Amino acid sequence: MLKHLKAVNKYFWKYRYRFTAGIFLVIASNYFAVLAPEITGYVVNKLQEMLPGAKAVHHDVREHDKLVNWFITWVNSMSFGALVTVCSVTILLLAVARGLFMFFMRQTIIVMSRHIEFDQKNEVYQHYQKLDAGFYKTHSTGDLMNRMTEDVSRVRMYTGPSMMYLINLLSLISLCVVNMFRKDVNLSLIVLAPLPILAVTIYIVNTVIHKKSEKVQGLLSDLTTNAQESYSGIRVIKSFVQEKAMLGFFKRNSEEYRKNSVSLAKVEAVYFPSMTLLVGLSTLITILVGGQMALNDPQRNIGLIVEFVIYINMLTFPVSAIGSVASMVQRASASQKRLNEFLQTEPTIQNASDAQQVPLQGDIVFKDVSFTYANTGIKALRHFSLEVKEGQKVLILGKTGSGKTTIAQLLLRFYDADEGTITINGVPLQKMLLNHLREQISYVPQDVFLFSDNVGNNISFGLPQTASDDQLFQAAQYASVDNEIKRLENGYQTMVGERGVTLSGGQKQRVSIARALVKNSPVLLFDDCLSAVDAKTENEIVNNLYRFLNQKTAIIITHRIFTSLHFHQIVVLEDGAIVERGTHDELLSSNGYYAELYRLQVSNEQPTA
Template identity: 45%
Template structure:
């Protein structure tokens, strides 16, 4: 139960509703206990009538009274049972909501390294399947646990008060049952953990298959994927069957032990009645009802044990992520306005997952409102600079300043609100094109959306669709071409109108003519904004105020297009090569 202590804060939050639920549960179960005693009294009345101790009219009146009491108690018990479910089960849904929000909020705080090390399917499984297992503990398990405790606390004393010797014999199987439950629950805990871990593996695999279905079809890998999924399904079935086999022992064992208790009631009770130790057959009937009333609670012990063990395993998996601290910590909680000046001082950065040093002792200054192009071969560290400016990572050594303030002393939300980023691989959501563009500014008008699309040179493409801006995109924007996705992403950034633009090779999928038009529009839109453009093309750098050339994480060259084009070096070689390619 150690891992499940994480839920105590939620139990405290909803303690009033839980207290009402516990009170209602106790009332419902106490009303249920009315029936056995009045069945005993009814049988006693019949015996007294047969022995001529009661007149027929008096016996009928008493029987009618007892029947009405039994029926009334049953109806009230049913009503309070309904209220019990409406309180405790509802609380479990509130806890489920809160726990999912807590996990999701924590996911958002964790750095990019976390997402590189953990797969999407596993993240999804922990926030869905694992949280659902925990909910069963916070709701049904809690409700039936209280129910079971209440019945045991009430029935056992009544049984000993009514017939001590008979009660002792009847309850003999219960300690045996407790030992069996303890032994089996330990096995359930281990196997539940294995099953939950495998579900994450299966979710991860299927999520990757669905995301990469176009590649699978292109390479005709359907038979191979089907075979692998089949193997995973068989493995999952085997693990689940191992757990199911253990669970399958519970109910037969319980029914056997309850059956033995019933035999004790009939044999020992009958013997005591014959010997005159019990004055009425009604006591035997009463005890049979008590034993059968205990059948469900005793049976529930196995189910409750299974639920608690599964919840413990699931909460442990959830806690593993909740205990991970984000690498990027917001130390400033007040808003910090950003103007756009960027300075790198001897910055070195190494990725923790690969141990690759992407930047080595980089220093440069970009003034507010300046447009700077960053060029270099693949792996030279261009995209890393943009990630560091948005503080998606913290530097390994050196310092980054925004407006002459160390970046760690800025409020992260203020910094990222001041940034409009267009990643190298454009990501669009499964929503309308309009909403994807408005992702940068939710309260934007339709006119602003259209204007941003025009500046990104994607308006004509959008109005060509049958539903125009209301066209709903497939997952990851699969409805659009690569160039169209990039331009919609650019429109999203333009609509946001931030202080700093970060364009990460976002024109790689468009032709040269469209690129020139977009760059011209970007120049106008970002006239007083700080703009960093990462590109492989010299054409993207010609109109920049300054060009930074990187090679293997080091700053190789910097200057204007004209300055660098007159010097022998990487930039001039790249310019000549691309110029000749365009002419040919």
């Protein structure tokens, strides 16, 4: 169980001074707590001595704590009334002292757990960003979110409350048991007899709780994923009138989660009262056996019996908390196991030990590259070769599923090729620092994504700092979206909503283009980024790009032909392989797929009579 939680030991070491202080405060708090029963037992014995015909009760100084012995020596000569008053005030002061230490105890251990939670969430988030694109194709967003929120919160219950209760439990039981055995070994053994039964019960039930907790956490991830997908795709759900179907799907997942959660709650509901029952049994044994001893021996130390009853009652909360602590540890272990699954996942795309910074201007070479998507088995590229010189403009054309987007993702090293090599200035991509490579490429993806921020910040996203107004305006003008942005309620400060939901598809694409242009990288990569704009706007953008791309290297991936741009190379893909290659004129003269597509496009653009 605890093997999964070893991963958080590094945080205990990081906050070792705070943790050590917390342990000391817990022990000090409990030390003051166990002094009160000894003083109470002493007062009861003094009362017993005052009864008619009673004899003095023998006190062995070895039976008491040194501080209590000193206190007894001080008050022993007082009258009974003064003695009771002083002892009452002392017990009150001990309670106040314990309360102060408990306050500072929580300030150290609980606050430490919040620091650990902060560090762990940052660690998980940072690791998520290191993982490659292939990882995100096989894991749902809802599950990723649930692990970073719900699972980390459950682990915090282990590093905070659970750890605090555990230290409190161990220290209080140790102090009480030591005092009890020092007073009467036989009575202690009888009173504490139910505790082994308690230990066995904890072990058996905890095994069940661990399995159920792990299943509940998995179902919660499924439920979160279901909800997240429904919220993200709400427009599709409404347009197809599938609200009822999605509600039914959510209800089924929710019902499964409810059943397993209730099952876990039932186990815990039996568990916790059982702990209290066993502690209560010890109290009854103490009164029964102790009372019998007192009846058989009138000179028996009655204060000892009272002291034992107080000790047992003091143990009621910590012993009953064993169940709560064990449950929190079990849940935390199940959650940490889920976190470890991701934290121990190494990204397949990493910097090589000898990776270097390579200036990227052009001279990009794909040589006999083949690639298959591992999660689907689809062979996206087959022996693909392409050379792009510095300053060249290359058009990659093909039908949907022909492998065009894969070329962009391989160049950005979201994936590594299965066969062949990709080099820049003669250096393989694997020998280049990832961040330095991607910093030098402005990429407009096919699937446009805008953040829940204002328009200006979305355009400035790829820059180390927010772009100036002039930079924003110029990039937006090149992307033919400046006028539309200015017509928005707050201009460039307008919030675009989640994933840019407040903008049209064409506006989102053009904002994404502006984001790439403001970066002013030497290499630009456009992946079918004009599919949602009309012909007139497309022509404006292409003309603007013609001026912007002067002296820059550009690869434009599309399924249609841009006649107003001069391309040094045009590559036609089909089923991941090159079927045609050449300039515009060369491909027209070859009368193949490109020529057919060009004639079809031109005829569609001709005005009707």
